[in-house]
Amino acid sequence: MTTSANGNFVRKPFIAGNWKMNMDHVQGITLLQKLAWTLSDAKHDYNRAEVAVFPPFTDLRGVQTLVQGDDLEVVYGGQDLSQFDSGAYTGDISGQFLSKLGCAYVLVGHSERRTIHNESDDVLNAKVKAGFRHGVTPVLCVGEGLEIRQAGTHVEHTLAQLRAGVDGLTAEQAAELVVAYEPVWAIGTGEVAGPEDAQEMCAAIRAELAELFDETVAAKTRLLYGGSVKANNAAAIMAEIDVDGLLVGGASLDAAEFANIVRFESHLVTD
Numbered sequence: 035m036t037t038s039a040n041g042n043f044v045r046k047p048f049i050a051g052n053w054k055m056n057m058d059h060v061q062g063i064t065l066l067q068k069l070a071w072t073l074s075d076a077k078h079d080y081n082r083a084e085v086a087v088f089p090p091f092t093d094l095r096g097v098q099t100l101v102q103g104d105d106l107e108v109v110y111g112g113q114d115l116s117q118f119d120s121g122a123y124t125g126d127i128s129g130q131f132l133s134k135l136g137c138a139y140v141l142v143g144h145s146e147r148r149t150i151h152n153e154s155d156d157v158l159n160a161k162v163k164a165g166f167r168h169g170v171t172p173v174l175c176v177g178e179g180l181e182i183r184q185a186g187t188h189v190e191h192t193l194a195q196l197r198a199g200v201d202g203l204t205a206e207q208a209a210e211l212v213v214a215y216e217p218v219w220a221i222g223t224g225e226v227a228g229p230e231d232a233q234e235m236c237a238a239i240r241a242e243l244a245e246l247f248d249e250t251v252a253a254k255t256r257l258l259y260g261g262s263v264k265a266n267n268a269a270a271i272m273a274e275i276d277v278d279g280l281l282v283g284g285a286s287l288d289a290a291e292f293a294n295i296v297r298f299e300s301h302l303v304t305d
């Protein structure tokens with residue numbers, strides 16, 4: 035997280051909650067309402083940190099109605115999308131549908147999609163492009179498993195996923211893209227990568243984007259960290275210069291905890 039001379043962030047912090055396969059549409063509305071109230075009570079300034087939730091597909095219509103009806107500043111997105119626009123793809127969701135539901139973002143290539151659904155780099159690149167085709171900004175997830183981390187090839191591995199994911203994008207698209215570094219060994223395990231691990235990878239991703247596109251693009255792309263983020267470790271991770279946001283799983287299911295993560299600035303130690 036970098037600030038300019040006037041104390042504003044160079045890139046707007048992005049705090050996102052991935053609900054995964056939790057919260058039916060009734061529970062989802064209650065959770066979002068609680069989150070909005072908690073943030074409103076705390077006078078959260080959405081200009082200081084953008085807040086996004088990624089509910090299951092079946093919740094999205096209800097989320098849209100609540101956000102529009104109550105004029106909430108929280109934005110939302112899908113957890114996946116099809117690489118195709120329409121047709122005989124049973125069970126899949128088109129980017130067009132997400133766009134119509136007011137989704138600003140869509141997760142692409144979450145490690146749970148890569149492993150459980152065997153989504154390849156080629157498919158994920160097509161999904162990134164599908165997001166852009168429909169005006170829904172992709173949040174491309176990358177990151178290594180434990181064996182790769184132990185072998186010490188985690189940077190190489192993650193940058194290969196990045197290169198495949200952004201292949202063929204325009205500079206404008208790359209600047210708008212959000213990239214989430216989520217080391218698989220730190221997801222849902224309570225094992226959190228240290229702030230320095232998050233920084234190491236985010237710096238490497240930014241340098242790679244500068245190589246692939248240019249410095250201007252690299253300076254704009256927002257990079258998130260995800261993996262066992264809680265209110266008590268959010269500020270330290272966000273203090274790292276190349277980390278612009280957080281992708282939160284389990285802790286985003288608790289409105290009070292997630293609101294405290296969103297308000298990481300209030301936990302920053304300043305001297």
Ligand SMILES: O=C(CO)COP(=O)(O)O
Nearest residue numbers: 052221222261262283284
């Ligand atoms: O996968 C994640 C977010 O997409 C991280 O999940 P946890 O925060 O539960 O570790």
